[in-house]
Amino acid sequence: MPDFESLLYRFERSISVLGRSKSTFENYARHIASISLHYGKIPAELDPEQIHEYLFMLQKRSKTPSQTYFKHTVYGLRFLLKTEGLAYSFLQLPEIKQDKKLPVVLSKEEVWAMLQHCTLLKHKILIGLLYGCGLRCMEVRSLRLADLDFDRQQVKVVQGKGKKDRYVPLSSHLIRGLKTYISVEKPQDYLFGGQIQGRAGGDFDSRYSQKGVQWAVKEAAKRAGIRKSVCVHTLRHTFATHLLEDGLDIISLKDLLGHENIETTMLYLHIAQNGRLKPFSPLDTLFAQCKPGSK
Template sequence: MSVLGRSESTCRNYGQHVAAMALHFGKIPTELDIEQVQEYLFMLQERSKTPSQTYFKHCVYGLRFLLKSEGLPYEYLHLPSIKHDKKLPTVLSKEEVWRLLTSCQLLKHKILIGLLYGCGLRCMEVRSVRLQDLNFDREQLKVVQGKGKKDRYVPLSKHLICGLKTYIEAEKPKVYLFNGQPQGRAGGDFDSRYSQRGVQWAVKQACKAAGIKKDVCVHTLRHTFATHLLEDGLDIISLKNLLGHEQIETLNKKGYFRLKKEGS
């Protein structure tokens, strides 16, 4: 999976699901009977608490990769097809984004949310921003090895640059813009990234403080960034490049075209 360019989280998720199934039966999944596979998947589907059934889906994806790695067709285990829900992404209004930013109690969280929205970053991308990736003279941020192992540049607004300078002066980060917990012994250097859970918590807390009732997650700010640019007249090719997508069709799959058409 690593050689084929899959992300660390994908390798971990697929590996954990295949391992859990192997431990459950005491056999490698490709040695199981079709009935055993179907019963196990049904058990996961019934146990899943979320409407998206993420756990069930990741198990199927992990099994698909296992079959692919062994040169076997998906039909070998009679794996079900996964239907993708055609739902429009949640998008905040510009007024809601302003309320979100002004409701942040910590400057760190305000700048974090400012980058997620102002640059359309993914969670992993904002966690990975280093001081050396910021170019205030050219008003750019270099996103290093984003999804798909691609680099890209995104613009920084003057307002965001002003906030970044204030934050850096106050917090004095050394490597990553947003520090995590000290590594090693107590008092160690802050040289680790802010955790994924920390980013998620910051966004949830800001939404709560701002009184926003929509179902907002970290990725909502990226959807909002894209939708607002489309509404302001940005062309599709430029938006695709800013988001770091390979193909324009990806924007359609995520519902951006429908959002613009429906005026959400």
């Protein structure tokens, strides 16, 4: 359609210059393309009535309480207006209220059960890193052998969310498992490899897939008999909560999680106590409390 290609170029350029990821562009671009195809013209040529009618259609179609597709469409349109130098009021876009929900958190016994019910060493190490280091799904998938420092007992998280590097403690228990895993699986670059798949732009991805990580976590929770709704990020929430309960202070936790603002980290104060200790991995206290014969 007329002007869409040039619009998309400006959109991609704006997102790139502002330091947002390629996946952010691809996500928003899909929503911009959908609304453009629906009306046969670019969103900047639409009026507020058409935008509201389209958003209403998305709400009626959505089957999830969070209406993720609806929200991402609004976010994409906001970014597009910014790209075109137009105010949000140009299309009278609605405000998106943030859900105020406390995260699902597992007990130490439940984490221990998940580790014990992993059928593959790869999955046990994967879950150990997600919980023991508080990693996001993309961060654990992107771990390279070069990021592991066994001597200093640290993991370097390279270009995590917000394109920031950070170091997190690596439990001595996890180091033993990692050495065994590396010896057996012999990874060459990424710690967790997978089938090589093509991506947008002609790139190839040799990392363990996002769906693979999600399946491993859900399968371990299912085998462990956990009734809570468990996803990959649940282990990160549990990491943060357990560290606060074990005495770590909120400022140190903020740095370990890689949060930009302390307000984001303060969420965990609603479900845990905090103290003042040197950063450590919760896997250390997990083994001390839960390993057979330790009590």
